[in-house]
Amino acid sequence: MILKKVAGVEEALQGVESGMTFMLGGFGLCGIPENAIAQLVELGIENITCISNNAGVDDFGLGLLLQKHQIKKMISSYVGENDEFERQMLSGELEVELTPQGTLAEKCRAAQAGFPAFYTPAGYGTEVSMGKETREFNGKMYVLEEAFKADFSFVKAWKGDEAGNLIFKGTARNFNPCMCGAAKITVAEVEELVPAGELDPNQIHVPGIFVQRIFQGKDYEKRIEQKTVRKRS
Amino acid sequence: MLDKNGIAKRIAKEVKDGYYVNLGIGIPTLVANFVRDDISVEFQSENGVLGMGPFPFEGEEDADIINAGKQTITTLPGASFFDSATSFGMIRGQHVDLTILGAMEVAENGDIANWKIPGKMVKGMGGAMDLVASAENIIVAMMHTNRAGESKLLKKCSLPLTGVGCVTKIVTNLAVIEVTSRGFELKERAPGVSVEEIKAATEGTLIIEGDITEMTI
Numbered sequence: 123m124i125l126k127k128v129a130g131v132e133e134a135l136q137g138v139e140s141g142m143t144f145m146l147g148g149f150g151l152c153g154i155p156e157n158a159i160a161q162l163v164e165l166g167i168e169n170i171t172c173i174s175n176n177a178g179v180d181d182f183g184l185g186l187l188l189q190k191h192q193i194k195k196m197i198s199s200y201v202g203e204n205d206e207f208e209r210q211m212l213s214g215e216l217e218v219e220l221t222p223q224g225t226l227a228e229k230c231r232a233a234q235a236g237f238p239a240f241y242t243p244a245g246y247g248t249e250v251s252m253g254k255e256t257r258e259f260n261g262k263m264y265v266l267e268e269a270f271k272a273d274f275s276f277v278k279a280w281k282g283d284e285a286g287n288l289i290f291k292g293t294a295r296n297f298n299p300c301m302c303g304a305a306k307i308t309v310a311e312v313e314e315l316v317p318a319g320e321l322d323p324n325q326i327h328v329p330g331i332f333v334q335r336i337f338q339g340k341d342y343e344k345r346i347e348q349k350t351v352r353k354r355s
Numbered sequence: 356m357l358d359k360n361g362i363a364k365r366i367a368k369e370v371k372d373g374y375y376v377n378l379g380i381g382i383p384t385l386v387a388n389f390v391r392d393d394i395s396v397e398f399q400s401e402n403g404v405l406g407m408g409p410f411p412f413e414g415e416e417d418a419d420i421i422n423a424g425k426q427t428i429t430t431l432p433g434a435s436f437f438d439s440a441t442s443f444g445m446i447r448g449q450h451v452d453l454t455i456l457g458a459m460e461v462a463e464n465g466d467i468a469n470w471k472i473p474g475k476m477v478k479g480m481g482g483a484m485d486l487v488a489s490a491e492n493i494i495v496a497m498m499h500t501n502r503a504g505e506s507k508l509l510k511k512c513s514l515p516l517t518g519v520g521c522v523t524k525i526v527t528n529l530a531v532i533e534v535t536s537r538g539f540e541l542k543e544r545a546p547g548v549s550v551e552e553i554k555a556a557t558e559g560t561l562i563i564e565g566d567i568t569e570m571t572i
Contacts, residue, residue: 149402149439150425152418175439202478203425211477220477223401224443224485231440242447243488247466247519250484280419292419292436293403299438327438344418347425351413 126286153294158276199223232269233304272305282312286330303332311339379456406434454490463559468514487518499527506558543570
Protein backbone atom coordinates (compact mmCIF):
# COMPACT_ATOMS: atom_id res chain seq x y z
CA MET A 123 0.00 0.00 0.00
CA ILE A 124 1.32 3.42 -0.97
CA LEU A 125 0.47 5.89 1.76
CA LYS A 126 -1.09 9.16 0.57
CA LYS A 127 -2.27 10.44 3.93
CA VAL A 128 -0.93 13.78 5.14
CA ALA A 129 -1.48 15.40 8.54
CA GLY A 130 -3.77 18.22 7.46
CA VAL A 131 -4.48 21.03 5.08
CA GLU A 132 -1.16 22.86 5.71
CA GLU A 133 0.90 19.85 4.65
CA ALA A 134 -1.50 19.03 1.81
CA LEU A 135 -1.03 22.44 0.21
CA GLN A 136 2.75 22.58 0.49
CA GLY A 137 4.24 23.86 -2.74
CA VAL A 138 1.36 26.07 -3.86
CA GLU A 139 2.63 29.42 -5.10
CA SER A 140 1.43 32.65 -6.63
CA GLY A 141 0.88 32.47 -10.38
CA MET A 142 -0.11 28.78 -10.39
CA THR A 143 -3.13 27.17 -12.09
CA PHE A 144 -5.53 25.22 -9.90
CA MET A 145 -8.46 22.93 -10.63
CA LEU A 146 -11.21 23.00 -8.00
CA GLY A 147 -14.02 20.47 -7.87
CA GLY A 148 -17.64 21.27 -7.11
CA PHE A 149 -20.85 22.37 -8.80
CA GLY A 150 -22.17 25.58 -7.30
CA LEU A 151 -21.37 25.13 -3.60
CA CYS A 152 -21.98 21.37 -3.76
CA GLY A 153 -18.87 19.22 -3.31
CA ILE A 154 -16.36 22.08 -3.13
CA PRO A 155 -12.99 21.61 -1.36
CA GLU A 156 -13.85 23.94 1.53
CA ASN A 157 -10.66 23.29 3.52
CA ALA A 158 -8.31 23.83 0.56
CA ILE A 159 -10.06 27.09 -0.36
CA ALA A 160 -9.77 28.35 3.22
CA GLN A 161 -6.07 27.51 3.22
CA LEU A 162 -5.51 29.31 -0.13
CA VAL A 163 -7.09 32.40 1.46
CA GLU A 164 -4.86 31.93 4.53
CA LEU A 165 -1.69 31.58 2.41
CA GLY A 166 -2.56 34.80 0.60
CA ILE A 167 -1.03 33.73 -2.71
CA GLU A 168 -1.98 35.84 -5.72
CA ASN A 169 -2.32 35.87 -9.50
CA ILE A 170 -3.82 32.41 -9.55
CA THR A 171 -5.81 30.85 -12.36
CA CYS A 172 -8.79 28.77 -11.22
CA ILE A 173 -10.46 26.11 -13.31
CA SER A 174 -13.84 25.54 -11.67
CA ASN A 175 -17.35 25.17 -13.07
CA ASN A 176 -18.61 28.06 -10.91
CA ALA A 177 -17.09 30.91 -8.95
CA GLY A 178 -18.86 30.44 -5.64
CA VAL A 179 -21.11 33.09 -4.09
CA ASP A 180 -20.03 36.44 -2.64
CA ASP A 181 -19.10 35.14 0.80
CA PHE A 182 -18.44 31.43 0.25
CA GLY A 183 -16.53 29.06 -1.98
CA LEU A 184 -14.26 30.72 -4.53
CA GLY A 185 -15.98 34.02 -3.66
CA LEU A 186 -13.64 34.10 -0.63
CA LEU A 187 -10.59 34.18 -2.94
CA LEU A 188 -12.24 36.78 -5.19
CA GLN A 189 -12.89 39.05 -2.19
CA LYS A 190 -9.14 39.14 -1.54
CA HIS A 191 -8.29 39.67 -5.20
CA GLN A 192 -6.18 36.52 -5.29
CA ILE A 193 -7.58 35.27 -8.59
CA LYS A 194 -6.20 36.58 -11.88
CA LYS A 195 -8.21 34.36 -14.20
CA MET A 196 -11.28 32.14 -13.94
CA ILE A 197 -12.07 29.33 -16.37
CA SER A 198 -15.73 28.39 -15.75
CA SER A 199 -19.00 27.55 -17.45
CA TYR A 200 -21.42 29.50 -15.26
CA VAL A 201 -20.66 32.43 -12.98
CA GLY A 202 -24.11 33.89 -12.36
CA GLU A 203 -24.35 33.84 -8.57
CA ASN A 204 -21.61 36.22 -7.57
CA ASP A 205 -21.90 40.04 -7.61
CA GLU A 206 -18.24 40.64 -6.74
CA PHE A 207 -17.24 38.37 -9.61
CA GLU A 208 -19.38 40.37 -12.02
CA ARG A 209 -17.94 43.64 -10.75
CA GLN A 210 -14.32 42.45 -11.14
CA MET A 211 -15.04 41.02 -14.58
CA LEU A 212 -16.78 44.15 -15.91
CA SER A 213 -14.03 46.42 -14.51
CA GLY A 214 -11.37 44.29 -16.18
CA GLU A 215 -9.67 43.27 -12.91
CA LEU A 216 -10.51 39.64 -13.53
CA GLU A 217 -9.88 37.67 -16.71
CA VAL A 218 -12.67 35.21 -17.52
CA GLU A 219 -12.74 32.34 -19.97
CA LEU A 220 -16.22 30.84 -20.35
CA THR A 221 -16.27 27.24 -21.53
CA PRO A 222 -19.25 24.93 -22.17
CA GLN A 223 -19.78 22.73 -19.13
CA GLY A 224 -19.29 19.41 -20.92
CA THR A 225 -16.16 20.73 -22.60
CA LEU A 226 -14.85 21.88 -19.21
CA ALA A 227 -15.39 18.39 -17.78
CA GLU A 228 -13.80 16.71 -20.79
CA LYS A 229 -10.76 19.04 -20.74
CA CYS A 230 -10.18 17.74 -17.19
CA ARG A 231 -10.77 14.11 -18.12
CA ALA A 232 -8.49 14.44 -21.16
CA ALA A 233 -5.70 15.77 -18.91
CA GLN A 234 -6.29 12.86 -16.53
CA ALA A 235 -6.31 10.27 -19.31
CA GLY A 236 -3.41 11.54 -21.41
CA PHE A 237 -5.27 13.00 -24.38
CA PRO A 238 -3.78 16.34 -25.55
CA ALA A 239 -7.06 17.35 -27.24
CA PHE A 240 -10.44 16.10 -28.46
CA TYR A 241 -13.24 17.08 -30.83
CA THR A 242 -16.63 18.14 -29.48
CA PRO A 243 -19.72 19.51 -31.24
CA ALA A 244 -20.35 21.95 -28.35
CA GLY A 245 -19.90 25.58 -29.30
CA TYR A 246 -19.51 25.03 -33.04
CA GLY A 247 -20.69 28.13 -34.89
CA THR A 248 -20.58 30.26 -31.71
CA GLU A 249 -17.93 32.59 -30.30
CA VAL A 250 -16.54 29.65 -28.29
CA SER A 251 -15.17 28.10 -31.50
CA MET A 252 -13.54 31.30 -32.76
CA GLY A 253 -9.86 30.79 -33.53
CA LYS A 254 -10.11 27.05 -32.94
CA GLU A 255 -9.62 24.26 -35.43
CA THR A 256 -12.90 22.75 -36.65
CA ARG A 257 -13.43 19.54 -38.58
CA GLU A 258 -16.26 17.53 -40.10
CA PHE A 259 -16.90 13.94 -39.05
CA ASN A 260 -19.81 12.02 -40.60
CA GLY A 261 -21.47 15.19 -41.83
CA LYS A 262 -21.35 17.06 -38.52
CA MET A 263 -18.98 19.82 -37.44
CA TYR A 264 -16.76 19.60 -34.37
CA VAL A 265 -14.39 21.92 -32.50
CA LEU A 266 -10.90 20.89 -31.36
CA GLU A 267 -10.49 21.55 -27.64
CA GLU A 268 -7.25 21.07 -25.72
CA ALA A 269 -6.75 19.34 -22.38
CA PHE A 270 -6.17 21.57 -19.35
CA LYS A 271 -2.76 21.94 -17.77
CA ALA A 272 -2.75 22.64 -14.05
CA ASP A 273 -0.36 22.60 -11.11
CA PHE A 274 -2.76 21.39 -8.41
CA SER A 275 -6.21 19.79 -8.35
CA PHE A 276 -8.21 20.32 -5.17
CA VAL A 277 -11.06 17.85 -4.81
CA LYS A 278 -13.49 16.88 -2.10
CA ALA A 279 -14.89 13.42 -1.48
CA TRP A 280 -17.24 11.88 1.07
CA LYS A 281 -14.98 9.03 2.15
CA GLY A 282 -11.40 8.18 1.40
CA ASP A 283 -8.70 5.85 2.66
CA GLU A 284 -5.00 6.26 3.38
CA ALA A 285 -4.19 4.87 -0.08
CA GLY A 286 -6.01 7.80 -1.69
CA ASN A 287 -9.07 5.85 -2.87
CA LEU A 288 -12.19 8.01 -3.00
CA ILE A 289 -15.97 7.59 -2.72
CA PHE A 290 -18.36 10.46 -3.40
CA LYS A 291 -21.89 11.11 -2.24
CA GLY A 292 -24.82 12.25 -4.38
CA THR A 293 -24.29 15.09 -6.83
CA ALA A 294 -21.31 16.28 -4.77
CA ARG A 295 -19.37 14.01 -7.13
CA ASN A 296 -19.71 16.37 -10.16
CA PHE A 297 -16.30 17.59 -11.42
CA ASN A 298 -14.26 16.04 -8.61
CA PRO A 299 -13.48 12.64 -10.21
CA CYS A 300 -12.53 14.20 -13.58
CA MET A 301 -10.06 16.53 -11.88
CA CYS A 302 -8.23 13.74 -10.02
CA GLY A 303 -4.90 13.08 -11.71
CA ALA A 304 -5.54 15.93 -14.14
CA ALA A 305 -2.95 18.24 -12.50
CA LYS A 306 0.67 17.66 -11.42
CA ILE A 307 -0.50 17.12 -7.83
CA THR A 308 -4.01 16.12 -6.73
CA VAL A 309 -5.04 16.96 -3.18
CA ALA A 310 -8.17 15.23 -1.89
CA GLU A 311 -9.96 16.29 1.26
CA VAL A 312 -12.56 13.94 2.70
CA GLU A 313 -15.31 14.04 5.30
CA GLU A 314 -14.19 10.67 6.62
CA LEU A 315 -10.69 9.24 6.24
CA VAL A 316 -10.41 5.53 7.04
CA PRO A 317 -7.49 3.06 7.16
CA ALA A 318 -6.69 1.22 3.92
CA GLY A 319 -8.76 -1.94 3.68
CA GLU A 320 -11.92 -0.48 5.18
CA LEU A 321 -13.46 0.64 1.89
CA ASP A 322 -14.87 -2.04 -0.39
CA PRO A 323 -12.67 -2.04 -3.56
CA ASN A 324 -15.86 -2.66 -5.58
CA GLN A 325 -17.27 0.67 -4.49
CA ILE A 326 -14.28 2.96 -5.16
CA HIS A 327 -15.10 5.84 -7.56
CA VAL A 328 -11.53 7.14 -7.95
CA PRO A 329 -8.53 4.82 -7.49
CA GLY A 330 -5.72 6.18 -5.30
CA ILE A 331 -3.23 6.32 -8.19
CA PHE A 332 -4.90 9.60 -9.24
CA VAL A 333 -4.41 11.16 -5.80
CA GLN A 334 -1.07 12.32 -4.33
CA ARG A 335 -2.20 13.70 -0.97
CA ILE A 336 -5.29 12.98 1.13
CA PHE A 337 -6.36 14.48 4.41
CA GLN A 338 -9.27 14.46 6.84
CA GLY A 339 -11.15 17.74 6.31
CA LYS A 340 -12.91 19.57 9.13
CA ASP A 341 -15.73 22.00 9.88
CA TYR A 342 -17.64 21.41 6.67
CA GLU A 343 -20.37 23.98 6.25
CA LYS A 344 -21.90 22.40 3.10
CA ARG A 345 -23.99 25.47 2.42
CA ILE A 346 -27.17 25.03 0.35
CA GLU A 347 -27.54 27.58 -2.46
CA GLN A 348 -31.22 27.09 -3.31
CA LYS A 349 -33.21 25.36 -0.60
CA THR A 350 -36.36 24.07 -2.28
CA VAL A 351 -38.80 21.93 -0.31
CA ARG A 352 -42.40 20.74 -0.56
CA LYS A 353 -45.05 20.66 2.11
CA ARG A 354 -46.18 17.43 3.68
CA SER A 355 -49.77 16.80 2.62
CA MET B 356 -52.97 32.61 -24.25
CA LEU B 357 -50.92 30.31 -22.04
CA ASP B 358 -49.10 31.17 -18.85
CA LYS B 359 -45.80 29.52 -17.88
CA ASN B 360 -47.57 26.50 -16.41
CA GLY B 361 -49.67 26.22 -19.57
CA ILE B 362 -46.54 26.13 -21.74
CA ALA B 363 -45.08 23.43 -19.47
CA LYS B 364 -48.35 21.47 -19.64
CA ARG B 365 -48.37 21.51 -23.45
CA ILE B 366 -44.71 20.45 -23.62
CA ALA B 367 -45.39 17.61 -21.19
CA LYS B 368 -47.45 16.00 -23.98
CA GLU B 369 -44.23 15.67 -26.01
CA VAL B 370 -42.68 13.49 -23.31
CA LYS B 371 -43.14 9.86 -24.33
CA ASP B 372 -42.92 6.54 -22.50
CA GLY B 373 -39.30 5.40 -22.07
CA TYR B 374 -37.75 8.84 -22.58
CA TYR B 375 -34.70 10.15 -20.75
CA VAL B 376 -35.28 13.91 -20.54
CA ASN B 377 -33.06 16.87 -19.68
CA LEU B 378 -34.93 19.91 -18.38
CA GLY B 379 -33.40 23.38 -18.39
CA ILE B 380 -33.93 26.06 -15.76
CA GLY B 381 -37.18 28.11 -15.68
CA ILE B 382 -40.32 27.00 -17.55
CA PRO B 383 -38.70 23.65 -18.57
CA THR B 384 -38.34 22.67 -14.89
CA LEU B 385 -42.15 22.94 -14.55
CA VAL B 386 -42.67 20.28 -17.24
CA ALA B 387 -41.91 17.52 -14.71
CA ASN B 388 -45.08 18.49 -12.81
CA PHE B 389 -47.34 17.68 -15.77
CA VAL B 390 -45.96 14.46 -17.24
CA ARG B 391 -48.59 11.69 -17.26
CA ASP B 392 -48.05 9.30 -14.39
CA ASP B 393 -48.89 6.20 -16.43
CA ILE B 394 -45.65 6.45 -18.46
CA SER B 395 -42.04 5.75 -17.46
CA VAL B 396 -39.73 8.74 -17.79
CA GLU B 397 -36.39 9.58 -16.16
CA PHE B 398 -35.18 13.13 -15.71
CA GLN B 399 -31.48 13.85 -16.10
CA SER B 400 -29.75 16.80 -14.53
CA GLU B 401 -26.38 17.56 -16.07
CA ASN B 402 -24.59 18.08 -12.76
CA GLY B 403 -24.79 14.31 -12.35
CA VAL B 404 -28.10 12.60 -11.61
CA LEU B 405 -30.59 10.45 -13.50
CA GLY B 406 -33.94 9.68 -11.94
CA MET B 407 -34.65 13.02 -10.29
CA GLY B 408 -37.67 13.16 -8.04
CA PRO B 409 -39.64 16.03 -6.47
CA PHE B 410 -38.28 18.56 -3.98
CA PRO B 411 -37.60 17.08 -0.52
CA PHE B 412 -39.91 17.56 2.43
CA GLU B 413 -38.90 20.40 4.77
CA GLY B 414 -36.06 19.19 7.00
CA GLU B 415 -35.06 16.37 4.64
CA GLU B 416 -33.03 18.50 2.21
CA ASP B 417 -29.47 17.30 1.60
CA ALA B 418 -26.68 19.72 0.55
CA ASP B 419 -25.14 16.86 -1.47
CA ILE B 420 -28.22 16.23 -3.62
CA ILE B 421 -29.08 19.11 -5.95
CA ASN B 422 -30.11 19.70 -9.56
CA ALA B 423 -28.42 21.86 -12.21
CA GLY B 424 -30.34 24.89 -10.88
CA LYS B 425 -28.64 24.25 -7.49
CA GLN B 426 -32.04 23.40 -5.97
CA THR B 427 -32.31 20.63 -3.39
CA ILE B 428 -34.02 17.56 -4.88
CA THR B 429 -34.78 13.92 -4.16
CA THR B 430 -34.20 10.80 -6.24
CA LEU B 431 -36.62 8.09 -7.31
CA PRO B 432 -36.11 4.29 -7.29
CA GLY B 433 -33.69 3.43 -10.12
CA ALA B 434 -31.79 6.72 -9.83
CA SER B 435 -28.04 7.03 -10.27
CA PHE B 436 -25.30 9.58 -9.62
CA PHE B 437 -22.27 10.12 -11.84
CA ASP B 438 -19.48 12.59 -12.55
CA SER B 439 -19.71 15.55 -14.93
CA ALA B 440 -17.70 13.95 -17.74
CA THR B 441 -20.01 10.91 -17.72
CA SER B 442 -23.04 13.20 -17.57
CA PHE B 443 -22.01 15.06 -20.70
CA GLY B 444 -21.10 11.74 -22.29
CA MET B 445 -24.81 10.87 -21.98
CA ILE B 446 -25.69 14.20 -23.61
CA ARG B 447 -23.00 14.31 -26.31
CA GLY B 448 -23.44 10.62 -27.06
CA GLN B 449 -27.15 11.25 -27.73
CA HIS B 450 -28.40 8.90 -25.04
CA VAL B 451 -30.82 11.58 -23.78
CA ASP B 452 -34.04 11.49 -25.84
CA LEU B 453 -35.40 14.97 -25.28
CA THR B 454 -33.93 18.31 -24.25
CA ILE B 455 -36.22 21.14 -23.15
CA LEU B 456 -34.71 24.56 -22.59
CA GLY B 457 -35.46 28.26 -22.53
CA ALA B 458 -34.25 30.84 -25.04
CA MET B 459 -33.89 34.58 -25.52
CA GLU B 460 -34.05 34.24 -29.32
CA VAL B 461 -34.67 31.50 -31.90
CA ALA B 462 -34.05 31.98 -35.62
CA GLU B 463 -36.09 30.44 -38.44
CA ASN B 464 -33.13 28.15 -39.32
CA GLY B 465 -33.11 26.71 -35.78
CA ASP B 466 -30.27 28.84 -34.34
CA ILE B 467 -30.69 29.59 -30.64
CA ALA B 468 -29.32 32.35 -28.38
CA ASN B 469 -29.77 32.04 -24.63
CA TRP B 470 -26.56 32.75 -22.75
CA LYS B 471 -25.28 36.26 -23.17
CA ILE B 472 -26.36 39.85 -23.70
CA PRO B 473 -23.13 41.70 -24.53
CA GLY B 474 -22.38 44.45 -22.02
CA LYS B 475 -25.40 43.56 -19.88
CA MET B 476 -25.54 39.97 -18.82
CA VAL B 477 -22.67 37.51 -18.88
CA LYS B 478 -23.44 34.56 -16.66
CA GLY B 479 -22.04 31.83 -18.86
CA MET B 480 -23.48 29.08 -21.00
CA GLY B 481 -23.37 26.33 -18.40
CA GLY B 482 -24.33 23.10 -20.17
CA ALA B 483 -26.54 24.71 -22.82
CA MET B 484 -23.98 24.63 -25.65
CA ASP B 485 -23.27 20.94 -25.10
CA LEU B 486 -26.99 20.16 -24.94
CA VAL B 487 -28.01 21.99 -28.12
CA ALA B 488 -24.99 20.79 -30.12
CA SER B 489 -25.75 17.15 -29.41
CA ALA B 490 -29.46 16.54 -28.90
CA GLU B 491 -31.60 15.61 -31.89
CA ASN B 492 -34.87 16.50 -30.23
CA ILE B 493 -34.76 20.01 -28.79
CA ILE B 494 -37.88 21.85 -27.67
CA VAL B 495 -37.65 25.49 -26.69
CA ALA B 496 -40.03 26.76 -24.01
CA MET B 497 -40.39 30.54 -23.97
CA MET B 498 -42.68 33.54 -24.23
CA HIS B 499 -43.34 34.54 -27.85
CA THR B 500 -42.15 38.13 -27.27
CA ASN B 501 -39.74 39.80 -24.84
CA ARG B 502 -40.64 42.32 -22.14
CA ALA B 503 -40.44 45.15 -24.69
CA GLY B 504 -43.01 43.32 -26.83
CA GLU B 505 -40.49 42.38 -29.53
CA SER B 506 -40.63 39.01 -31.24
CA LYS B 507 -38.25 36.30 -30.01
CA LEU B 508 -38.82 34.24 -33.19
CA LEU B 509 -36.52 35.95 -35.66
CA LYS B 510 -35.16 35.69 -39.18
CA LYS B 511 -31.69 35.81 -37.63
CA CYS B 512 -30.57 35.92 -33.99
CA SER B 513 -29.08 39.24 -32.86
CA LEU B 514 -27.50 37.90 -29.65
CA PRO B 515 -24.41 35.65 -29.45
CA LEU B 516 -25.42 32.12 -30.44
CA THR B 517 -25.61 29.09 -28.19
CA GLY B 518 -25.94 26.67 -31.11
CA VAL B 519 -26.62 26.59 -34.83
CA GLY B 520 -29.56 25.00 -36.66
CA CYS B 521 -30.54 22.83 -33.72
CA VAL B 522 -34.04 23.74 -32.44
CA THR B 523 -36.79 21.40 -33.69
CA LYS B 524 -39.86 22.72 -31.90
CA ILE B 525 -40.94 25.85 -30.01
CA VAL B 526 -43.81 26.09 -27.54
CA THR B 527 -44.72 29.65 -26.53
CA ASN B 528 -47.60 31.36 -24.76
CA LEU B 529 -49.18 31.80 -28.21
CA ALA B 530 -48.37 28.76 -30.33
CA VAL B 531 -46.69 25.46 -31.11
CA ILE B 532 -44.22 25.92 -33.95
CA GLU B 533 -41.97 23.45 -35.76
CA VAL B 534 -38.67 24.60 -37.22
CA THR B 535 -38.41 23.32 -40.81
CA SER B 536 -36.07 23.97 -43.74
CA ARG B 537 -38.62 26.56 -44.95
CA GLY B 538 -38.92 28.46 -41.65
CA PHE B 539 -41.29 28.46 -38.68
CA GLU B 540 -44.24 26.21 -39.38
CA LEU B 541 -47.29 27.04 -37.28
CA LYS B 542 -48.85 23.84 -35.90
CA GLU B 543 -51.22 24.87 -33.11
CA ARG B 544 -52.70 28.04 -31.60
CA ALA B 545 -52.95 28.62 -27.86
CA PRO B 546 -56.52 28.83 -26.54
CA GLY B 547 -58.13 32.14 -27.53
CA VAL B 548 -55.23 33.23 -29.76
CA SER B 549 -55.80 33.95 -33.46
CA VAL B 550 -53.47 33.11 -36.33
CA GLU B 551 -53.23 36.86 -37.01
CA GLU B 552 -51.96 37.53 -33.49
CA ILE B 553 -49.28 34.86 -33.88
CA LYS B 554 -48.28 36.27 -37.26
CA ALA B 555 -47.96 39.76 -35.79
CA ALA B 556 -45.76 38.47 -32.96
CA THR B 557 -43.42 36.49 -35.24
CA GLU B 558 -40.63 38.35 -37.03
CA GLY B 559 -39.25 35.30 -38.87
CA THR B 560 -40.92 33.55 -41.80
CA LEU B 561 -44.13 31.95 -40.54
CA ILE B 562 -45.61 29.16 -42.65
CA ILE B 563 -49.35 28.73 -42.24
CA GLU B 564 -50.88 25.80 -44.08
CA GLY B 565 -54.44 24.55 -43.72
CA ASP B 566 -56.53 24.95 -40.59
CA ILE B 567 -54.48 25.72 -37.50
CA THR B 568 -56.19 23.95 -34.64
CA GLU B 569 -56.40 25.25 -31.10
CA MET B 570 -54.16 23.19 -28.84
CA THR B 571 -55.53 20.93 -26.13
CA ILE B 572 -53.65 20.85 -22.86
